[in-house]
Amino acid sequence: MTDIHRRAFIRVTSGVAALGATIGFPSLALGAARRVVVVGGGVGGSTVAKYLRKLDSSIAVTLIETKPNYTACFMSNEVLSGERTLESLTFGYDGLRRYGVEVVRGTVVGIDPVKKTVQTAGGESFNYDACVVSPGISFKWEAIEGYDEKVAAETVPHAWNAGPQTLLLRRQIEAMPEGGHVIIAAPPNPFKCPPGPYERASQIAMYCKHHKPRAKITILDPKDAFSKQGLYTEGWTKLYGYGTDNSMIDWIGAAGGGKIEELDPTTLTIQAEIEEFQGDVVNIIPPQKAGAIAFAADLADGDWCPVDKRTFESQRHKDIYVLGDASSAAKMPKSAYAANSQAKVAAAAIVNRFQGLEPGDPTFVNTCYSVVGEDFGISVAAVYSLDTHTNTITPIPNSGGVSPANASPEIRKREVSYAHSWFKNVINDMLE
Amino acid sequence: MNREDTMFKQVRNLILAVLVLLPVTVLAAPSGQALSFTCAGCHGTDGSSVGPSMPAIAGMDPEVFVDAMKAYRNNQRNASIMNRIARAYSDEQFKAMAWFFASQRLYLKPQEYDAALATRGAGLHDKYCEKCHENGGRPGDAGTLAGQWMPYLEYSMDDFLNGKRKWPRKMKRKVDAAIAEEGPDAVSTLIHYYGSQQ
Numbered sequence: 001m002t003d004i005h006r007r008a009f010i011r012v013t014s015g016v017a018a019l020g021a022t023i024g025f026p027s028l029a030l031g032a033a034r035r036v037v038v039v040g041g042g043v044g045g046s047t048v049a050k051y052l053r054k055l056d057s058s059i060a061v062t063l064i065e066t067k068p069n070y071t072a073c074f075m076s077n078e079v080l081s082g083e084r085t086l087e088s089l090t091f092g093y094d095g096l097r098r099y100g101v102e103v104v105r106g107t108v109v110g111i112d113p114v115k116k117t118v119q120t121a122g123g124e125s126f127n128y129d130a131c132v133v134s135p136g137i138s139f140k141w142e143a144i145e146g147y148d149e150k151v152a153a154e155t156v157p158h159a160w161n162a163g164p165q166t167l168l169l170r171r172q173i174e175a176m177p178e179g180g181h182v183i184i185a186a187p188p189n190p191f192k193c194p195p196g197p198y199e200r201a202s203q204i205a206m207y208c209k210h211h212k213p214r215a216k217i218t219i220l221d222p223k224d225a226f227s228k229q230g231l232y233t234e235g236w237t238k239l240y241g242y243g244t245d246n247s248m249i250d251w252i253g254a255a256g257g258g259k260i261e262e263l264d265p266t267t268l269t270i271q272a273e274i275e276e277f278q279g280d281v282v283n284i285i286p287p288q289k290a291g292a293i294a295f296a297a298d299l300a301d302g303d304w305c306p307v308d309k310r311t312f313e314s315q316r317h318k319d320i321y322v323l324g325d326a327s328s329a330a331k332m333p334k335s336a337y338a339a340n341s342q343a344k345v346a347a348a349a350i351v352n353r354f355q356g357l358e359p360g361d362p363t364f365v366n367t368c369y370s371v372v373g374e375d376f377g378i379s380v381a382a383v384y385s386l387d388t389h390t391n392t393i394t395p396i397p398n399s400g401g402v403s404p405a406n407a408s409p410e411i412r413k414r415e416v417s418y419a420h421s422w423f424k425n426v427i428n429d430m431l432e
Numbered sequence: 433m434n435r436e437d438t439m440f441k442q443v444r445n446l447i448l449a450v451l452v453l454l455p456v457t458v459l460a461a462p463s464g465q466a467l468s469f470t471c472a473g474c475h476g477t478d479g480s481s482v483g484p485s486m487p488a489i490a491g492m493d494p495e496v497f498v499d500a501m502k503a504y505r506n507n508q509r510n511a512s513i514m515n516r517i518a519r520a521y522s523d524e525q526f527k528a529m530a531w532f533f534a535s536q537r538l539y540l541k542p543q544e545y546d547a548a549l550a551t552r553g554a555g556l557h558d559k560y561c562e563k564c565h566e567n568g569g570r571p572g573d574a575g576t577l578a579g580q581w582m583p584y585l586e587y588s589m590d591d592f593l594n595g596k597r598k599w600p601r602k603m604k605r606k607v608d609a610a611i612a613e614e615g616p617d618a619v620s621t622l623i624h625y626y627g628s629q630q
Contacts (some may be wrong), residue, residue, distance in 0.1 A: 120528040126448070152537075344472075348469075361461055362462065365471070383470070383520030396520040399516060408556070411510075413514075415512050418486065420485070422482070423483070424471065424483040425475060425481055428472075428482045429476065429477045
């Protein structure tokens, strides 16, 4: 038995609540409310906006986002199999407004770290005491000859941000003849959603198994290994004949010439390092870097934005915080849960700074589910602490890791339902 | 100096004393709040889950919370992921999170249930479960059942009945008796009863 006593505990918490009110008061007494401008309404931006208001409702929070609604990229592979609609992944920002967040539609084009202002394409300017930048990823269009934004929008979708390209890819798979060939070109590390390309192959296979059982899916990969590889291999073997001559899925890694160099969009032919591949449907997920504003605002060093991992404050400009996929947050992956976890660390750090307090020790979690097929879910989890000497977010030893190999069918089935509940709770924690 | 002034000074001194201590405590390790915030992506903001397979943990009794986390850490539950996560934390951190979640209000999301089954379950609950799961299974000294997500309760009961989770003291006897009285769908009626409390 533990030594917690409920009544004693309740006394302690009421004491702390009273104290919280006392701490909050002096910042009000100083006069003008502190102002935080959040750039980007994805997982990082929405979560930090909500938690800033939750932790200190005296802070004025403005969130600036280009799109009127949020469309989750996580779970969007299920649109490709027909398991869910894009609408089921789309959410408005009214939940954030209920927390007192001012949500503004606009595209941020510049941040002045000296005057502490944020500029939008529409010519508006917003003052801040702290600015949080969470723009997600952008693509290195120059990396693959013959592939550009126009080709992606019209014929060879990347579908690596959920939206019209997700629907385009779904339509192409549905229109593909029986026995057709789907090519998925996976990106090099680091990229958003490390298990995503492999879940995508799985979801497409799940659809084809019922509707086009002779279809083939080839994953061309510039890497020699990938996230949850053992579990994917197990699932593909059980569900899609992987490893046999009749396998629906084929994976070609770096050693086999999986790195792609050029696309001919008219014939849907890919020139890879060793041979050519021709598909009926081609999906190229290009190499990635931080979102555009990270470069415009001089927050990136190379492809990503270096941050102090205790607070997620930029190491290039004071009072600007960079969250989520755009930040350089090794050893956390670029995932929704990671961005959500980082956002809460940043929110607490910003509140502490406004109150003249040092930031607390951060703690981070990542969890990520993938649905490999019917009743076959897998997951990866990690709990991290900060190694302050190396500024590295480090998994806590002997914890975390992937689902066990050869788990019972019942556990695999449960992980599918956990994946869907995970989705609801991540959305809840960022937007509701 | 009158009595009120003295009290004011005592309270002020107490607050100051805690204020002096506070930053030190914060620096020593992640706070209970910081640790607990990381759970929300799976268990909902402050533990009020909106995902039917993930249990709500807001308002949970702190002892039940710590016991559950220790069981996960020791691989004593038929866990898919919580065992991997629980291994990252110390007993002190379990307690810190337990305190946080115990102090959170539980917001329930309505779920669909079968009214006829729920009525039968209500009778069974009063007879066999109420003694430990008081007030219809509201948060208390045993696990929260009232308004808990039904799919989660089904997983839990499957694990108990299939020998994959250790029964708490007396629970097996009570469940066996409920099944003997009501038949094989006794557990299902109970789950619908808990799901009906919204």
